[in-house]
Amino acid sequence: xxxxxxxxxxxxxxxxxxxxxxxxxxxxxxxxxxxxxxxxxxxxxxxxxxxxxxxxxxxxxxxxxxxxxxxxxxxxxxxxxxxxxxxxxxxxxxxxxxxxxxxxxxxxxxxxxxxxxxxxxxxxxxxxxxxxxxxxxxxxxxxxxxxxxxxxxxxxxxxxxxxxxxxxxxxxxxxxxxxxxxxxxxxxxxxxxxxxxxxxxxxxxxxxxxxxxxxxxxxxxxxxxxxxxxxxxxxxxxxxxxxxxxxxxxxxxxxxxxxxxxxxxxxxxxxxxxxxxxxxxxxxxxxxxxxxxxxxxxxxxxxxxxxxxxxxxxxxxxxxxxxxxxxxxxxxxxxxxxxxxxxxxxxxxxxxxxxxxxxxxxxxxxxxxxxxxxxxxxx
Numbered sequence: 001x002x003x004x005x006x007x008x009x010x011x012x013x014x015x016x017x018x019x020x021x022x023x024x025x026x027x028x029x030x031x032x033x034x035x036x037x038x039x040x041x042x043x044x045x046x047x048x049x050x051x052x053x054x055x056x057x058x059x060x061x062x063x064x065x066x067x068x069x070x071x072x073x074x075x076x077x078x079x080x081x082x083x084x085x086x087x088x089x090x091x092x093x094x095x096x097x098x099x100x101x102x103x104x105x106x107x108x109x110x111x112x113x114x115x116x117x118x119x120x121x122x123x124x125x126x127x128x129x130x131x132x133x134x135x136x137x138x139x140x141x142x143x144x145x146x147x148x149x150x151x152x153x154x155x156x157x158x159x160x161x162x163x164x165x166x167x168x169x170x171x172x173x174x175x176x177x178x179x180x181x182x183x184x185x186x187x188x189x190x191x192x193x194x195x196x197x198x199x200x201x202x203x204x205x206x207x208x209x210x211x212x213x214x215x216x217x218x219x220x221x222x223x224x225x226x227x228x229x230x231x232x233x234x235x236x237x238x239x240x241x242x243x244x245x246x247x248x249x250x251x252x253x254x255x256x257x258x259x260x261x262x263x264x265x266x267x268x269x270x271x272x273x274x275x276x277x278x279x280x281x282x283x284x285x286x287x288x289x290x291x292x293x294x295x296x297x298x299x300x301x302x303x304x305x306x307x308x309x310x311x312x313x314x315x316x317x318x319x320x321x322x323x324x325x326x327x328x329x330x331x332x333x334x335x336x337x338x339x340x341x342x343x344x345x346x347x348x349x350x351x352x353x354x355x356x357x358x359x360x361x362x363x364x365x366x367x368x369x370x371x372x373x374x375x376x377x378x379x
Contacts, residue, residue, distance in 0.1 A: 031312050032263050036254035040170035041264040043272075043308050044239065044246030047149070047178055049344040050268050051312045055171040058152050059252055062227030063118045064173055064237050065160030067180050068141045069126055070115055074183060076130045079108035083129035085200075089121050094161060096121035103200040113197045115189050117208040118226060120159035127158035134158055149175045162231050170250040171346070177224045177237045177248045190223035190239075191215070214238050218262045224248070226257070240265045271310045277341065278305035278318075284353060285322065287336060292328030292359040299336050302352040307343065314344035322353060328361040 031051055040055040042048060049055070082104050090101040097119035099105070107129065114122040127137035138155045145153040150172035156163040168176075181187050193215045196205035211226040220240040227235040233253030238261035240247055247268045251260035278284070283298035299322070307316065322337030330336070337353035 031267055034251070034260050034263060035256045036251040036260050038170045038252040039250060039254075039260060039264060040174050041247060041249045041268050042171075042174040042178070043268075044178060044181065044241075044248050046308075046348055047175060047346075048308055048348045049171065049314055049346055050247075050272050050308055050310060051264070052171065052314065052344060055250075055344075056152060056169050058167040058169055060162060060166060060229065060232040061160065061168045061173060061252065062229040062232035062235050063120075063160040064168070064225050064227040064235050065141075065155060065158070065166070066114050066118065066123050066227075067173075067176050067225050067237065068145060068155065069123045069137075069158045070111055070186055070189075071176070071180055071183070072137065072140055072144060073107065073111060073126045073130055074185060077107050077126075079106070079111065079185070081107045081129070083107055083110060083125050085121075085125050086128055088134070089124040089128060092121035092124050092159065092161075094120060097197070097199065097206075098201065099125060099199075100201060105200045106198070109198050111186075112189055112192075112195060113208060115186070115225065116192055116195065116210045117197070118211050120161060123159040124157075145172065145176060148179045160227055160229070160232075162229055170252050173237050173250045173252075174248045177239060177250070181223060181239060181246070181248075187223065190225065212236065212238070214258050214261060217258070218265065221265075222246075236261050238262075238265065240269075242269055245269070267310075268308075272308040272313075273310070274306045275309045276304055277307050277316065278339070278351075280304050284339065285320065285324075285337075287322065288325045289330060289359050290325060290327050291361055292330065293362045294359045297326070297330055297336075297355050297357060297359055299353040300356055301339055302354050305341055305349055305351060307341065307348065317342040317345070320353070328359050330355050330357075330359040332356060332358045 038054045040052040041050045085099045085103040087101045097113050099121045110122045110126050113119045127134040131137035138157055141155040153168040153172045156166040193210050197208045198205050214221045220242045222241055223239040224237045234257045235252045236257035238249045247265050249261040249264035251257045254260050278301045280301045280303055286296050286298050289297050319340045334355045335352045340350040341348050
């Protein structure tokens with residue numbers, strides 16, 4: 001039998017070790033290929049960004065717009081109300097469900113077909129039912145988006161059809177999606193794979209399939225909305241829940257939106273870990289105390305703060321609001337400032353900064369002098 005020299009064995013062993021490290025370590029942490037150049041993955045509960053790319057670039061977002069249309073509808077109208085189709089709504093171009101002027105239809109049916117089948121005419125009927133005019137409804141949509149933290153979003157219609165100054169961002173859509181999912185009624189709709197739609201022009205209900213095919217292919221998928229136009233490309237706002245944790249992924253102008261979101265969601269579930277970034281038992285800062293029996297006092301966060309972290313987690317920043325010089329007396333548990341944690345320049349959580357001890361006021365020399373002048377005071 002031919003023997004292998006010891007030096008050769010060592011080289012082979014070293015090469016195998018290096019190769020093994022490369023093969024088994026990198027895929028566990030590295031973000032796989034994403035087709036889109038505009039994506040964002042966030043934690044559903046906190047809204048914290050886990051990974052993103054060009055997530056603040058303003059772009060047309062097609063029918064993902066209908067998330068906000070549905071949000072405003074349930075906040076201003078009752079699902080049992082009856083809406084009437086206008087001439088304007090009946091002439092809605094491109095994909096529609098075939099509604100005609102003067103037809104009457106329940107708001108609940110319109111919400112289903114707008115979110116599940118992405119019917120543009122249904123979205124316009126909802127807008128006019130709520131606000132009387134689609135343009136005014138779009139104004140309300142923009143105001144609502146800003147109020148919930150989608151500050152780089154502006155709407156011009158309820159459907160998402162191409163229009164000047166109609167845009168959002170990957171990050172903003174995650175926040176709109178989070179807001180929608182907090183409504184149990186809307187959450188149940190966007191998680192529906194197939195249902196029936198009572199069209200006012202037909203005697204028999206229509207069967208409608210969800211345009212979000214991720215619901216059929218990804219374990220735990222439970223929303224939210226697709227969108228497609230020539231300008232926007234193929235877009236998807238997707239959500240999934242595993243072990244009571246929900247993630248939201250957005251992919252814009254993608255050649256493979258379904259796989260993009262599945263990859264992002266899988267990466268988040270597999271690789272993000274809840275990590276303590278602030279400990280309430282550790283002093284955060286020291287403040288100077290004037291006129292106190294102690295010259296300084298330590299302040300502590302009111303709570304432990306945890307963030308979801310991966311090797312790709314964007315930068316974490318901490319901002320503090322505090323007066324570094326505080327007058328005595330200071331009481332235990334007194335709020336002396338606040339701490340805000342940012343991830344990717346987005347605020348995630350805030351907490352108070354508290355004193356853990358009491359510092360009494362020190363009697364100054366003038367007080368002592370006046371006390372010594374009191375009648376009957378003995379040395």
